[in-house]
Amino acid sequence: MKPLLIRAGRLLDPANGVDKSADLLLREGKVAAIDAPGRIKAAGADLIDAKGLIVAPGLVDIHVHLREPGQGYKETIATGTRAAAAGGFTSVCAMPNTIPVNDSPETTRWMLAPERGAAISVYPISAATRGSMGETLIDYAAMKAAGAVAVTDDGKPILGDDIMLATLKAAAKVGLPVIQHAEDTRLTGGCSMNAGPVAFRLGLRGMSVEAESGLVERDIRLLAKVKGAHLHVAHLSTKKALDAVRQARRSGLHVTCEVAPHHFVLNEERIGNYDTHAKMNPPLRAEADREAMIEGILDGTVDAIATDHAPHAAHEKEQEFERAPNGIPGLETALGLTLSILHVRHKMPLDRMISLLSSRPASVLNLKDRGTLSIGAAADVVLFDPSESWTFHATDSLSKSKNTPFDGWSMQGRVKQTICGGRIVFSR
Amino acid sequence: MPAKTSQKHSSISSLSARPVHPASLISITDLSIGEVRRILSLATELEKEDPQQRAKWLRKRRVALLFYESSTRTRTSFELAAKSLGADTTLVSSLSSSIEKGESLKDTGITLRALGAECIILRSPWSGGPYLLAQATGLPVLNAGDGMHQHPSQALLDLRTMLRFLDLKSAKVAAHALAGVTVTICGDILHSRVARSNALLLPQLGAKVILCGPEPLLPETAAQLGPGIVIERDFDHALRQSQIVMMLRIQAERLAGLRLDLGEYTAKYQANGERIAAHAPKALIMHPGPIIRGMEITSDVADGPQSAIEEQVRNGVAIRMALLARALGTKKGARA
């Protein structure tokens, strides 16, 4: 593999507080040198002209559903990672709610095998309990050794107090974070959207805010009992749950959280006349909750933007609202939406915004040498034009599934090139 | 900020982006007041017409009834209405067809269209089902009740019943036609598509709607459904203000774990002879059916002189004739 010299871009590396015009040399899969434009001499390197572009660490998404093994008709590791590359991502963390559930080192290794054809780095996340049934813990040390970076029963909560406590203890022992899908399913049976006046009008059963915040509060109480444990709240969507995280963190607990772009871009009104492309779990919430997500992002409470990329086949979404599966793809729209909303509209500085999509999520799940352009780190880079306006068309998506609510949306900030391990994995 | 732009590049990707045939009736809010007036007038015209003549309106037109829930009065009412206008009807119900074998609503709709159906009447246990069917087939779809969402033909027949009681001609239907009229809807509001359709329609004509029931069956958010709606927990108090009272049954099949003390419920919210005599001796008593006698209403009230229950059923056929004529166009080529 030839070295790559990326010239004259605006280098943004939030982990190192770097924001300057610079050349970047990638060699042998690593960041090899950074210097003022024109200063790096690299004979034989391929050249990329990055004038007018941001050169940032490859983006990191710690919450995706790649659907393999078992549901290749929705997505495969190959197609999902290509969509990720098109969205500027170079590392994704794959949720374990596959068929079978990723609760064994064999499945983890299968996901990591070169035959899967991943275009970028995939980090499997282990189930917390056998089959994600919420009953029996699995061997986290073995899962970690196979390559798992966290444990979760995502799609479902780890509901029982005893089992959650045991999960926190066992995960702390091997140094893995516990990711919680915070939904008290005892309160959400038959629910398909957020509780409130919109649900009443549509005649749909609504999930209350408390079904999320109650479980987050419970988890925080348990976390306080376990030394060294790390709780990460997945796809947080309500003000009340965010407040609980904020307060817990003030009291020194190791709790982190992520927010999905759809939860800070859309509210429950987007469902319109039962558009299943606006159905996900947690559901789109009230406008006040959406605003609270923005606030939590701006004030630093939110550690990461994670897409919860959840592809589904068209025939699955073309059902009655309550029968359609939850989730939307998000990898190809995350950067454009984040730039448009957080940077353009809410004036969030670019470096802070980028950190939410790279260095901070990488540190939440301890992904070594990812999300940064430190010398010696992985040669994972995204080049994007922060001012280019473009329109997202679902039909152009590289994901197998097109169930996005953002079809036809215009957004700002477009990925030009994605480089993973020193190899160009996407360019436009 | 991101904004939705032109759909033309990618409209194929989303079924929900496809249009609904304008002669459909899915939500009562689809109709302007003018359309409500025309439907009511057409209902009267069709009802009066000589049956031989009437049977020419939709002669040999094909109407499919697609029923995923059991229904006696609504199904029969639509069926009689279609036949009175000369249409051929076919009934597809969940007990006797491929829909039991797991065929999707979309595929069933497309099959019915391929078989020549020109209009589909849908009863679905799923809120919003009619939108999916309309978007998938492009045909006019008449909502015969979808989940907890709406039952718009019921709201129209209820309005016809109310107008007759108040001695108002349908030609008078306008923004303030029901000014000064208070309608109480009492019972299991949460699960009732009839309640939603009526509560969205009546205030448009100037009526005040009081929703009445205990909190588990009537959440506070119900008042935000639309303008002109208030919540009153005291049934007697609601009755004293009302010219019209609509009782609803408790939908046990939709309670989903909700626990209710039925003794306490009937004590507070049952329409019985004593209560009606004391607080609403002149009010019109309505009920969309099915009635559970001794529960939300007692026989002396249901069968008594104030009851409009049978008239509601009669009005159903007339309204549904008008909706079918509107959906399919008429022999005169005019649409209501």
Ligand SMILES: [Zn+2]
């Ligand atoms: Zn989840």
